[in-house]
Amino acid sequence: MRLSRPSKRRIHFSVLLFLVPGAMCFPQTRIEKEFSAKVSKTRLLEQVQDLVRLGSRIGGTASGDKSASYVVRKFKQAGFKPIIQNDPLRLAFDLKRWSLRVTEPRDLRRLIKHEWVGAYSPSVPDSKSELLYAQDPQKASKLDLKGKALLVDNPVSTKMYQAMAENGASCLLVASPVLERAYSDWAMITDLPPSKTNPIPLFNVSLNNARKLQSVLQDSQTVMIRFSAEATIDSARAKTVIATLEGESEQYYLICAHGDSDSGGPGADDNASGVSGVLEAARVLKELVVSRRIPKPKFSVRFAVWGSEMLSTEQYIRLNARHLKDILGVMNFDQIGTGVTRDCLYFESNDVKYNEPLLRTLERLGEEYAGRRGYWNEATTNPSQGGTDSYVFFPSSLRRLNVPDLEIPSVTIFTGAWNELKAMPQTPGWNSKAWRGPPDTVYIDFSAYYHSSLDVPERTTEREPFNMIGAVKAVGIALLRLAW
Numbered sequence: 028m029r030l031s032r033p034s035k036r037r038i039h040f041s042v043l044l045f046l047v048p049g050a051m052c053f054p055q056t057r058i059e060k061e062f063s064a065k066v067s068k069t070r071l072l073e074q075v076q077d078l079v080r081l082g083s084r085i086g087g088t089a090s091g092d093k094s095a096s097y098v099v100r101k102f103k104q105a106g107f108k109p110i111i112q113n114d115p116l117r118l119a120f121d122l123k124r125w126s127l128r129v130t131e132p133r134d135l136r137r138l139i140k141h142e143w144v145g146a147y148s149p150s151v152p153d154s155k156s157e158l159l160y161a162q163d164p165q166k167a168s169k170l171d172l173k174g175k176a177l178l179v180d181n182p183v184s185t186k187m188y189q190a191m192a193e194n195g196a197s198c199l200l201v202a203s204p205v206l207e208r209a210y211s212d213w214a215m216i217t218d219l220p221p222s223k224t225n226p227i228p229l230f231n232v233s234l235n236n237a238r239k240l241q242s243v244l245q246d247s248q249t250v251m252i253r254f255s256a257e258a259t260i261d262s263a264r265a266k267t268v269i270a271t272l273e274g275e276s277e278q279y280y281l282i283c284a285h286g287d288s289d290s291g292g293p294g295a296d297d298n299a300s301g302v303s304g305v306l307e308a309a310r311v312l313k314e315l316v317v318s319r320r321i322p323k324p325k326f327s328v329r330f331a332v333w334g335s336e337m338l339s340t341e342q343y344i345r346l347n348a349r350h351l352k353d354i355l356g357v358m359n360f361d362q363i364g365t366g367v368t369r370d371c372l373y374f375e376s377n378d379v380k381y382n383e384p385l386l387r388t389l390e391r392l393g394e395e396y397a398g399r400r401g402y403w404n405e406a407t408t409n410p411s412q413g414g415t416d417s418y419v420f421f422p423s424s425l426r427r428l429n430v431p432d433l434e435i436p437s438v439t440i441f442t443g444a445w446n447e448l449k450a451m452p453q454t455p456g457w458n459s460k461a462w463r464g465p466p467d468t469v470y471i472d473f474s475a476y477y478h479s480s481l482d483v484p485e486r487t488t489e490r491e492p493f494n495m496i497g498a499v500k501a502v503g504i505a506l507l508r509l510a511w
């Protein structure tokens with residue numbers, strides 16, 4: 028009796044497959060398989076390397092322009108006719124070169140390794156200063172600081188920074204925060220307020236190095252540092268690159284990523300990974316259409332690499348104000364290159380009612396492919412966290428931009444956010460079968476190199492190429508189900 032059961036079940040199952048067309052979606056359709064097979068790990072990784080090599084790709088800087096040209100070239104190679112969006116002026120910090128070194132005591136001369144300049148630091152010539160540890164920055168800012176460099180434990184307020192400079196401080200060293208997994212030997216990047224006239228530069232220091240310097244100073248030893256910075260700070264326009272895969276209809280899905288490094292650092296995960304993902308999804312879909320493996324899509328698919336996170340997205344909305352109703356959905360890649368604790372794909376903003384159809388498509392394919400070779404181990408939707416380009420399409424933002432406040436489904440796909448694990452209560456009704464954690468809580472995975480001097484390919488995308496591969500496959504499969 029026991030032996031006969033499985034075969035009976037098998038018969039039932041195949042009959043079901045035959046009768047219910049929806050169930051035919053899986054086992055994997057030919058075209059989803061073909062799309063997935065064409066996603067190239069080598070290309071995804073190389074593109075991240077190429078982008079990081081260009082610098083921090085801040086919109087309006089030389090490195091930002093080079094990055095836009097690179098994206099244009101890649102789209103053209105894939106057979107698109109990309110266009111450049113006219114972005115608004117912004118104050119762009121263009122860092123040319125900088126140096127920071129401990130000169131005394133001599134045994135600390137090799138200490139500085141993975142530190143980083145804060146954005147909007149002014150240019151200063153090669154200078155030498157004695158370092159002081161300002162345990163209480165409030166008190167320190169009132170002292171005579173003529174020619175002294177100050178080491179502080181946390182970023183200081185603009186007011187305090189100004190007071191320190193007015194009292195003669197030559198530069199500011201900011202220690203990285205204390206976190207379980209991040210910033211021990213590399214620096215979290217914090218910035219000065221955007222201004223052309225900041226008086227003194229800021230250097231971000233790793234936590235271990237800051238502690239080392241503090242302990243030497245508390246031993247009453249003299250610490251001398253030598254530093255310089257060369258940067259231009261000017262109003263300039265970021266360059267956003269847009270390419271469209273034409274469909275039968277003007278209505279379209281928008282696949283996007285911010286092209287600048289979020290922090291002004293190398294930004295391999297945040298967000299060269301996202302840019303590389305957009306380019307790869309575009310390339311493979313175009314190739315399938317050109318080679319007639321699939322027809323022209325029913326709806327168009329537009330790809331955008333924003334020159335400047337949020338700002339360029341706002342500009343896109345302003346410039347397309349009369350055609351916003353054509354946007355069927357936005358899928359934004361931000362940080363798809365790494366994740367410390369899980370191999371999970373996240374689809375964000377399940378607390379937004381009108382995102383439901385788009386997110387159910389992602390959730391379903393997330394479940395169907397989870398655990399399969401070449402895909403992800405886990406996938407889940409999660410509530411809104413804010414702070415990335417998909418939010419610019421939300422009605423509240425559209426109202427602020429004075430354009431029709433439509434309900435445009437808009438989600439972000441990522442594999443890790445922030446610099447430590449974050450627990451969020453799951454939105455009721457959104458329990459993915461591909462989530463291996465508790466049903467009522469989503470643990471948002473993180474990057475140990477978030478906004479840091481070591482957000483480089485070797486530490487993020489190259490350690491876990493499966494993250495980018497999975498994100499591109501998920502979005503490609505979603506498009507094949509939605510736009511064709």
Ligand SMILES: [Zn+2]
Pocket residue numbers: 285289297298361362415
């Ligand atoms: Zn980002």
